[in-house]
Structure formats: structure tokens, C-alpha cells
Amino acid sequence: MREVDGTTPMFGFIVENVVGQDWYVMAVMHARNLKEGDVSSHCTLLIMGNGGAQNQVIFNQTMYPNPQSAFPSRQAAKAWMATAQYAQLKALIMSLKYA
Numbered sequence: 001m002r003e004v005d006g007t008t009p010m011f012g013f014i015v016e017n018v019v020g021q022d023w024y025v026m027a028v029m030h031a032r033n034l035k036e037g038d039v040s041s042h043c044t045l046l047i048m049g050n051g052g053a054q055n056q057v058i059f060n061q062t063m064y065p066n067p068q069s070a071f072p073s074r075q076a077a078k079a080w081m082a083t084a085q086y087a088q089l090k091a092l093i094m095s096l097k098y099a
Contacts, residue, residue, distance in 0.1 A: 001028070001046070001048075001053075001096075001097070001098050003047050003048065004048065004049055005047070007030055007031065009028045009029055009030060009046055010028065010030075010031050010034060011026075011027075011028055011090060011093065011094055012025075012026070012027060012028075012029055012034045013025075013077075013081065013086075013090075014026075014034065015074060015077065019066065021060075021068060022069045022071070022074060022077075023060060023069070024058070024059035024060065024069065024070060024071060025044070025056050025057065025058055025059070026056065026059070026089065026093060027044040027055050027056040027057065028046070028055055028093055028094065028096065029043065029044045029045075029046065030043075030046065044056045048098055053098045055093060055096060057089065057093070059071065
């Protein structure tokens with residue numbers, strides 16, 4: 001896949017703090033949205049030639065405005081990244097095509 005600016009989207013498994021709870025998202029997104037720091041954006045909208053595409057897997061037990069994290073800690077989320085389930089889900093997301 002390529003965005004209209006020629007950029008190849010990248011895979012990311014990210015965490016942001018929303019209303020005091022960690023919010024985990026796995027997606028293919030523009031590299032500009034994968035920068036670490038105090039303020040970040042996990043925008044998963046890809047600007048394509050004939051519109052936009054969006055994909056994401058949200059790992060929260062409840063949604064905004066009262067999100068509750070699916071992982072008890074960031075260390076637990078990082079440990080999950082070493083599992084077969086993580087690898088399978090990443091492979092599925094990376095296999096998506098846009099036409």
C-alpha cells in the first residue's frame with residue numbers, strides 16, 4: 001500500500017493515556033503517527049488515491065469516555081507482544097490490501 005504522498009504505511013502497536021487509562025491500538029498507519037513523546041496521535045487514517053482507508057484493533061475492555069485497559073500494565077502488553085496471538089494478528093493486519 002502507498003498513500004497519495006508516496007509513503008508506505010507502517011505497522012504499530014501503540015499506547016496512549018486517555019482519561020488516566022492506557023489505550024492500546026494495533027494498526028497500519030502513516031509513520032508520522034508513530035513518533036514517541038508526551039503528545040502523540042494514533043490516527044490510523046490512510047489517505048489513498050480514491051479516498052481513505054482505516055484499520056485498527058483496539059485493546060480496551062470498555063470504550064471512551066471511560067476506557068478500561070485490556071492489559072494490567074505496559075509490561076504485560078509488552079510481554080503479550082512475544083506471543084503467537086500477537087504475531088498472528090500482526091500478520092493479518094499486514095496482509096490487508098487496498099484497491
